[in-house]
Amino acid sequence: EAAVTQSPRSKVAVTGGKVTLSCHQTNNHDYMYWYRQDTGHGLRLIHYSYVADSTEKGDIPDGYKASRPSQENFSLILELASLSQTAVYFCASSWTLGEQYFGPGTRLTVL
Amino acid sequence: GEQVEQRPPHLSVREGDSAVITCTYTDPNSYYFFWYKQEPGASLQLLMKVFSSTEINEGQGFTVLLNKKDKRLSLNLTAAHPGDSAAYFCAQGGGADRLTFGKGTQLIIQP
Numbered sequence: 001e002a003a004v005t006q007s008p009r010s011k012v013a014v015t016g017g018k019v020t021l022s023c024h025q026t027n028n029h030d031y032m033y034w035y036r037q038d039t040g041h042g043l044r045l046i047h048y049s050y051v052a053d054s055t056e057k058g059d060i061p062d063g064y065k066a067s068r069p070s071q072e073n074f075s076l077i078l079e080l081a082s083l084s085q086t087a088v089y090f091c092a093s094s095w096t097l098g099e100q101y102f103g104p105g106t107r108l109t110v111l
Numbered sequence: 112g113e114q115v116e117q118r119p120p121h122l123s124v125r126e127g128d129s130a131v132i133t134c135t136y137t138d139p140n141s142y143y144f145f146w147y148k149q150e151p152g153a154s155l156q157l158l159m160k161v162f163s164s165t166e167i168n169e170g171q172g173f174t175v176l177l178n179k180k181d182k183r184l185s186l187n188l189t190a191a192h193p194g195d196s197a198a199y200f201c202a203q204g205g206g207a208d209r210l211t212f213g214k215g216t217q218l219i220i221q222p
């Protein structure tokens with residue numbers, strides 16, 4: 001069954017440390033997305049990609065980098081984690097202009 | 112950028128009653144829409160999808176109405192049951208390579 005998986009599912013990081021969140025999809029989708037979810041803000045798009053080795057900035061890219069080494073994998077990198085980056089992060093994949101399928105989420109706590 | 116306003120942010124109804132969640136959008140080129148359901152602590156699951164050529168869509172106990180003239184999308188639940196308690200998000204897509212999400216509605220079904 002096609003799926004989007006994320007790792008880790010939960011992480012505690014220290015302020016100023018580096019954090020890497022990983023996403024893997026078996027949907028054979030072109031597009032992949034990273035969102036963060038905070039109470040009262042819904043989903044906000046951080047970065048997305050429509051082809052391997054290329055990424056695009058979303059609506060809130062500051063403080064985040066993304067990497068798409070293959071069609072199946074998409075990573076979100078926090079080079080210097082900050083308290084304000086505590087949130088739940090979702091990865092999603094889709095066909096061009098299609099519905100997005102979401103991973104289970106990663107709960108990140110920065111202390 | 113394009114915006115989607117979702118109302119109400121919180122909604123509480125009794126079991127068996129109806130509930131309506133509404134999204135208004137600004138992009139005149141929108142031609143497909145989605146509703147997602149998110150249960151507590153879980154990821155987003157696709158509930159329904161609607162294309163602009165279809166003004167009414169039904170399924171899983173919900174009816175989705177699309178009013179293109181007023182740029183309004185509504186999710187109508189005719190007889191609520193406890194399993195419907197969740198957060199609901201609308202999403203709008205059009206010519207851009209991303210979806211625009213509403214901020215969500217927390218629906219609580221009271222016994």
